[in-house]
Amino acid sequence: MVRKRGMARDPLSWIGEGSERQPAREEEAEERTKTAEAVGEGEEAWREPEAVRKLETNELPKFATLVPVTARLSESQVEFLDSMERRIMRNRRRRKERITKNTLIRAALELLRTLEWDWHDIADEEELIYRLRQAARVG
Numbered sequence: 001m002v003r004k005r006g007m008a009r010d011p012l013s014w015i016g017e018g019s020e021r022q023p024a025r026e027e028e029a030e031e032r033t034k035t036a037e038a039v040g041e042g043e044e045a046w047r048e049p050e051a052v053r054k055l056e057t058n059e060l061p062k063f064a065t066l067v068p069v070t071a072r073l074s075e076s077q078v079e080f081l082d083s084m085e086r087r088i089m090r091n092r093r094r095r096k097e098r099i100t101k102n103t104l105i106r107a108a109l110e111l112l113r114t115l116e117w118d119w120h121d122i123a124d125e126e127e128l129i130y131r132l133r134q135a136a137r138v139g
Helices: 013-039 048-057 075-090 101-116 125-138
Strands: none
Touching: 075 101
């Protein structure tokens, strides 16, 4: 009988192997900055991409700090989110971060948190939507 072998006891042990290289990355970043300044570009003209900076400083990307949640949406709601996502991404000048359907949902939840409304005795989704619409008009 052939016995299948699984992963080691610590499947993420390989992550620690790259930590010795961190000082070299910092030195490389300093060297690139010095080179750019020597060429006359200065710090503001020459910037490292944010993704590279995050890798070098061991910062987690935004999505990795968030908790995944599953929500059931109607087809029209998904189409609306797709449309909004495309519209926002197409009509912007500054591109700091990507605006996704998840971003739109998080923003709507933050708006919902700021509204003052009556949470008591809500019978169904229709009544919930009605009360939220009233609260949004007042605020």
